[in-house]
Amino acid sequence: MGSLRDCTWILGLAAYRVTGLERQLDGRLVVTLERRGLRQYVCSGCGRRTGHVRDAKVRLWDDLPWAEHPVTLRYSLRRLWCRHCGIRTERVGFADPHARLTRRFRQRIGLDCQSMPTSHAAVRHAVSWGTARRAERTFLQAWDRTRPKHRPRHLGVDEIQRGKGQHFWTVLSDLVRGEVIGLQQDRSEDSLRTLLKDRLEARQRAAVEAVCMDMHRPYLNVVTEVLSRAEAVFDKFHVLQHASAALDEVRRQEFFRAGPVMRTHGRGTRWLLRRWKIVRGSTRRAAGALRGQSPTVQSVCLAGAARSALDI
Numbered sequence: 001m002g003s004l005r006d007c008t009w010i011l012g013l014a015a016y017r018v019t020g021l022e023r024q025l026d027g028r029l030v031v032t033l034e035r036r037g038l039r040q041y042v043c044s045g046c047g048r049r050t051g052h053v054r055d056a057k058v059r060l061w062d063d064l065p066w067a068e069h070p071v072t073l074r075y076s077l078r079r080l081w082c083r084h085c086g087i088r089t090e091r092v093g094f095a096d097p098h099a100r101l102t103r104r105f106r107q108r109i110g111l112d113c114q115s116m117p118t119s120h121a122a123v124r125h126a127v128s129w130g131t132a133r134r135a136e137r138t139f140l141q142a143w144d145r146t147r148p149k150h151r152p153r154h155l156g157v158d159e160i161q162r163g164k165g166q167h168f169w170t171v172l173s174d175l176v177r178g179e180v181i182g183l184q185q186d187r188s189e190d191s192l193r194t195l196l197k198d199r200l201e202a203r204q205r206a207a208v209e210a211v212c213m214d215m216h217r218p219y220l221n222v223v224t225e226v227l228s229r230a231e232a233v234f235d236k237f238h239v240l241q242h243a244s245a246a247l248d249e250v251r252r253q254e255f256f257r258a259g260p261v262m263r264t265h266g267r268g269t270r271w272l273l274r275r276w277k278i279v280r281g282s283t284r285r286a287a288g289a290l291r292g293q294s295p296t297v298q299s300v301c302l303a304g305a306a307r308s309a310l311d312i
């Protein structure tokens with residue numbers, strides 16, 4: 001045991017064999033690789049095979065650790081002369097072009113980032129925060145490309161605020177599965193139209209039965225235009241907000257119509273009337289007396305009671 005052949009077996013890269021091992025002072029293991037098999041290389045531009053090697057340059061990739069030892073792979077990357085692309089580097093089987101991490105190492109970091117903060121994953125794998133963040137982003141992009149395309153029946157559209165000031169993003173989500181379908185900057189008609197047309201295919205759009213949103217006119221316009229068969233459903237919070245504002249307006253009008261004498265009875269009673277069922281003692285008696293005062297004050301009370309009923 002302990003031969004380079006065993007190291008090749010441990011490394012587990014089918015098209016490569018280990019030709020050297022080097023221990024560094026910090027405990028890092030540098031594994032030197034070489035291709036095995038035919039001397040033909042895959043062009044990174046077009047994917048065709050060619051044997052015309054122009055030169056080679058040593059490149060390093062971080063890989064999964066061996067026990068507690070971080071591992072770096074060292075390989076002489078060839079530059080090829082491809083008849084279709086010109087001069088290109090060869091494509092290696094274990095990493096993406098221009099990447100400094102192997103594909104499986106990046107996958108491990110990205111997976112860890114789903115269950116812990118990015119900074120913790122970076123420390124755990126001895127990489128910088130930026131490297132961990134890029135690995136996570138690539139992992140999520142790969143997942144997004146391969147996840148199954150469901151046909152959502154009920155969609156949700158809302159805006160979220162990002163950063164300071166009036167910077168909003170539009171969020172499109174599948175309400176049944178509880179997953180975000182897409183994000184788009186701004187909360188305009190264009191942003192929602194882009195989301196609906198880019199993130200959903202025609203067969204997915206055809207399956208939508210209802211879209212829940214707040215009472216934002218641009219969203220309603222786009223839903224009516226793009227998803228003409230779907231129902232637009234306004235969420236309860238915004239409906240109550242508008243009903244509450246309308247009742248307040250009625251109450252205000254009644255209050256000022258009551259005249260200066262009656263106004264003294266109604267002043268400062270908005271919250272009292274709203275909560276008159278639960279207040280006790282002298283406050284309760286004051287609320288009761290106010291309710292018995294006059295038709296004008298009663299109309300004010302009715303507005304308050306209706307508010308209470310709406311704010312269940």
Ligand SMILES: [Zn+2]
Binds near residue numbers: 044046048084086088
């Ligand atoms: Zn090529």
